[in-house]
Amino acid sequence: MSACDVAVVGYGPTGMVLAALLGAQGHRVTVLERYTGLYNLPRAACFDDEIMRTFQKLGLAEAIGRGAVVQRDYEWVNAAGETLVEIAYADPAPCGWAQLYMMFQPHVEDVLDRHDKALPNVEVRQGVTVTELRQDEDGVVLRGTDAAGAPVDLRARYVVGADGGNGLTRRVVSPETEDYGFQENWLVCDFRMSRAVPGLPSFRQVCDPAQPTSIVTIGPDHHRFSFMLNPGETAEEATRPERVWARVSRYITPEDAAMIRVVNYVFRSRIAARWRLGRVLLAGDAAHEMPPFLAQGMCSGIRDAHNLAFKLDMVLRGQAGDAILDTYRPEREPHVRFITERAIELGRVQTMRDPDAARARDERLLAARRARQAPEKLQFPALRGGLIANHGGLFPQGRLRHGERTALFDDLVGPGWCLVTLDPALPAALLPEARGAWDAIGGRVAVLSPEGGLEDADGTYRDWFAANGGTAAVVRPDWYVYGTAGTAAGLAALLEALGRALRPADALVAS
Ligand SMILES: Cc1cc2nc3c(=O)[nH]c(=O)nc-3n(C[C@H](O)[C@H](O)[C@H](O)COP(=O)(O)OP(=O)(O)OC[C@H]3O[C@@H](n4cnc5c(N)ncnc54)[C@H](O)[C@@H]3O)c2cc1C
Incomplete structure (x- = not known):
């Protein structure tokens, strides 16, 4: 075997x-x-900056980037075309890449x-x-x-x-x-574009109770239109090419694009x-x-x-x-x-089919948008449980200067556990035992100061430490922050806690 x-x-x-x-x-x-x-x-249409950073780790960011397009916003409109929700995507985002890429x-x-x-x-x-x-x-x-x-x-x-x-x-x-019981039946229609279509939305949900629709760029040469199926409508009927062309006719014609796939998905x-x-x-x-x-x-x-x-x-x-x-x-x-x-x-916002409920939704979201005045920003939570001491947020990737070279943090520092600090005295103050345990897990040390040989080219880390406290961060290989410390004693305690958390234990359990 x-x-x-x-x-x-x-x-x-x-x-x-x-x-x-x-x-x-x-x-x-x-x-x-x-x-x-x-x-x-x-199937999937896009990925975010953390995923591009993962591709970077594999040495594939450039190759994957050739089949991806940076997206700046995500728009939700009602049947009348008024914007209900608008999400803005940063470029660069905290992981050093654009916050959203539309991909094939x-x-x-x-x-x-x-x-x-x-x-x-x-x-x-x-x-x-x-x-x-x-x-x-x-x-x-x-x-x-x-x-x-x-x-x-x-x-x-x-x-x-x-x-x-x-x-x-x-x-x-x-x-x-x-x-969660949220189960929706959608028709997903993918097209290879033959020519540019002016005004074609690149990432839009159309919250029309008569026909909830999603329009998405999928990479440089493709576009996707998805339609919520109507009650009683069968997949067999909906996937007929003439039905699909009738549905997309507001946006594209056969002169603009070739249909490459139509499939009925139940989103679960x-x-x-x-x-x-x-x-x-x-x-x-x-x-x-x-x-x-x-x-x-x-x-x-x-x-x-x-x-x-x-x-x-x-x-x-x-x-x-x-x-x-x-x-x-x-x-x-x-x-x-x-x-x-x-x-x-x-x-639930998108798939509302009752016109009165949709009207009430529109009024509520339009009022909320007027009050907000700026597009929403998407933020995911920090890790709270597990192998985390006192932080759990995603450590950013900025640019560092090393001699003549300026490059992204991960490309200069490399993968694995990393102790990042602005204070050259901190790692030097670690006792040999703590330093030995750190070395044993392949831990790296990045001192971001002229003495450390690495300069924080754009102030990313100065700003991050100012906002998060401390002068040292213990960063996991997946870039989530195990913990931060501001003194040599605090750092020693953090590394000791990590050593205890990693200590071998035999039990194989269910979790
Ligand atoms: C219309 C649509 C749009 C989406 N858009 C996005 C998006 O924009 N961004 C995003 O992040 N996600 C999106 N998603 C979700 C995304 O597509 C899925 O979450 C993702 O594909 C899951 O990947 P996976 O590798 O976990 O599973 P899958 O892609 O399902 O792969 C599982 C694999 O396991 C194989 N397999 C199954 N059983 C066995 C077996 N017994 N032995 C051997 N092999 C087996 C299957 O053949 C398959 O290749 C979208 C999904 C849909 C349907």
């Missing part, structure tokens, strides 16, 4: 990024995917696929459907069948189920799911009750599904992958006990829940 450190079930965006991150850390990864090739059709998902997946397959320690086995998972003391045995029907057996130390909302691993790990909102059972963990849609009104489903899956990748890396290297994996759900679940609830709230 073949063996690996981590088996990833499912080769959607979550599985692809997880394999790439673990592969970069040198672990033996096997991905099992039921489809024989890439799906090759778009097959391009992104193609780049990730080529990257994964080029890694010598990552094996991608397409055409293998996993049908059984059995755990013992040392690992998990996965059973399945390949495209020819032949049996496949694999042993892994850990398994991550990234096999989507209807996959096997969720049924194994968490037969119970919490369902569910969160698995459990994200871990022993050595099997859930990530991405396998752990949570949300409606696409905030465009965060895939982004959340990639955040899961990043969170799990650094924790699995530490466990596999013996730098942390297996119990660190129990911090995964307490960190990720409230974050996902916040976004899901906000997406449902927006979805």
Whole structure:
């Protein structure tokens, strides 16, 4: 039977990024995917700055950026075209990249696929459907069948189920799911543009009770129109090309674009009750599904992958006990829940079919917008539980100057745990024992001062410390801040607490 450190079930965006991150850390990864090739059709439309920073970590930002377009705003209008909600996206955003990119998902997946397959320690086995998972003391045995029907057996130390909302691993790990009950039936129609269409909205929800519609750019050459299906309307009827062209005729004609796909989706909102059972963990849609009104489903899956990748890396290297994996759900679940609830709230605004209720909604939102006077800004919560001492926010990525070179923080400092400080005296004051423990987890030290050799080129970190307090931050490999300190004693206490949190413990539990 073949063996690996981590088996990833499912080769959607979550599985692809997880394999790439673990592969970069040198672990033996096997991905099992039921489809024989890439799906090759778009689902997600956009991703945010944190996800672009993850692509940067993989060395793929430039290649992925070639199939993405920066988006500045997101607009919600009523049937009369009045703006009800307006969200402004920053460029650059805190992670050093634009806050939103509209993408063509097959391009992104193609780049990730080529990257994964080029890694010598990552094996991608397409055409293998996993049908059984059995755990013992040392690992998990996965059973399945390949495209020819032949049996496949694999042993892994850990398994991550990234096999989507209807996959096997969720049924194994968490037969119970919490369902928010927000379930909507939409028609998603994708087009390849043949020419530019002046005035075509790039990211707009049309909250028309007669026909809720969403219009989205998906990458440089494609556009998506989505329509909420009417009560009693069947998918068969709605997907007929002449029906689709009639629906989009207000915006485009066959001279402007070619229809590449029409599909009926039921948007769901569910969160698995459990994200871990022993050595099997859930990530991405396998752990949570949300409606696409905030465009965060895939982004959340990639955040899961990043969170799990650094924790699995530490466990596999013996730098942390297996119990660190129990911090995964307490960190990720409230974050996902916040976004899901906000997406449902927006979805309810969008999908109102009763004209009187829609009129009342319009009046309320127009008044709120007049009172606000500026577009809303989207902000996600800090991590509150898990492997966090006193902070949990996302550490920004600004530009640093090092000699003649000015570059983004991550490119100059590198990946992994990082102690960032404006005060050169702080790391020097650490006792050898604390310094040794930090070195043992591969921790880096970035002193942002002329003495430290790294200059805060745009004042990003001066401003961040001024707003957050302290002069040192212990930043995790996924860029969430473990804690901040303002004195040598405070920093020593922080690193000691981290050492205790990472201490090996044997229990394999469900969380
Ligand atoms: C219309 C629409 C628009 C969206 N827009 C956005 C957006 O703009 N931004 C955003 O972030 N998100 C968006 N999303 C959500 C996003 O598409 C999903 O959250 C994301 O694709 C989930 O990725 P995943 O890798 O977790 O799962 P999936 O993409 O579902 O991949 C799971 C994989 O597992 C495989 N698999 C399943 N069972 C098995 C098995 N037994 N054995 C082996 N393999 C198996 C499947 O074949 C599949 O390839 C949108 C979704 C929809 C429907």
